[in-house]
Amino acid sequence: MSGEVPPNINIKEPRWDQSTFVGRANHFFTVTDPRNILLTNEQLENARKVVHDYRQGIVPAGLTENELWRAKYVCDSAFHPDTGEKMILIGRMSAQVPMNMTITGCMMTFYRTTPAVLFWQWINQSFNAVVNYTNRSGDAPLTVNELGTAYVSATTGAVATALGLNALTKRVSPLIGRFVPFAAVAAANCINIPLMRQRELKVGIPVTDENGTRLGESTNAAKQAITQVVISRILMAAPGMAIPPFIMNTLEKKAFLKRFPWMSAPIQVTLVGFCLVFATPLCCALFPQKSSMSVTSLEDELRDSIQRSHPELRRVYFNKGL
Structure with missing residues (x-):
């Protein structure tokens, strides 16, 4: 999906419907993607910044919805959901x-x-x-x-x-x-x-x-x-x-x-x-x-x-x- 990102996407929640097994499976196939362990600290921090800024109503020019969701899942893969701390690799x-x-x-x-x-x-x-x-x-x-x-x-x-x-x-x-x-x-x-x-x-x-x-x-x-x-x-x-x-x-x-x-x-x-x-x-x-x-x-x-x-x-x- 391309174009400007809508301002009302709830990125506190997963992208897929979590009330269904299929939705949860799609979510966890993304969460457990082994490629995420290859990301650098800079990439992780950039993803966290995109997510943080979006939650504050700041949307970088040219950001697409797919890029926003990708940033959310990269962020979730590395930072604890309750403490916000970067998790042990x-x-x-x-x-x-x-x-x-x-x-x-x-x-x-x-x-x-x-x-x-x-x-x-x-x-x-x-x-x-x-x-x-x-x-x-x-x-x-x-x-x-x-x-x-x-x-x-x-x-x-x-x-x-x-x-x-x-x-x-x-x-x-x-x-x-x-x-x-x-x-x-x-x-x-x-x-x-x-x-x-x-x-x-x-x-x-x-x-x-x-x-x-x-x-x-x-x-x-x-x-x-x-x-x-x-x-x-x-x-x-x-x-x-x-x-x-x-x-x-x-x-x-x-x-x-x-x-x-x-x-x-x-x-x-x-x-x-x-x-x-x-x-x-x-x-x-x-x-x-x-x-x-x-x-x-x-x-x-x-x-x-x-x-x-x-x-x-x-x-x-x-x-x-x-």
Whole structure:
């Protein structure tokens, strides 16, 4: 679309209808675009300036609507929606596919020995800790002690799960053994995400009305947000960790990989990457980013406060995080 940009575009919201799965999927295919991690600081700051100026009613000459939306998504890919801070590079959603395909591919290739399990589960949980912290909901920071406790607990849980499952699968077929990394990742997500976002469970996350007016902080909203993220993350990992084992189990019986065994890791990484390109945005889209819940489902004190000040309000909204 070309021509002058209309002054009434609501760029606080995504470009596509977020009440539908297709609209959310289009949104997250843009948010998780790996090309965004290649953008320079200058490009990121320029995008933020375009978005900021437009919100103030300043429209640069020649700016098109497509360029405005591109600036919005570039800005959203790098700056936290609640704090406005520039996010850690590897923690951004645009880094999910390249980082996860590399780590997951290696986890699934080097799963037979204890040192390999320890190393790659540690790498994976360290990466997950960065992602979970970077994409937390709300603007309440974790203390150093809380961050350290969460990281150690999540990493220990993941490693213990992987080693325990490895021990149990010694007597079963090699194909079953290939699914140990997925079981460990699923269990670790149930530990890592709540721990990295424990402050939200203690003090709550901001809830607003449909216009964005802040009404208070809710721990019940935090529980719903974290549950949705855990489900999304487990399902996000499933295709890349469930489909390649069948393919690799077949390929490793062929002459090619017997002759060139070092090709196993690159092939597995590529297979995982192909799955993640689609699984990442589609699973992020399972639940609306701007989630909502009934006012009656809030904590008693917050519910009563809202019903006194906004008696007509039925639902509140919050950023669930990613």
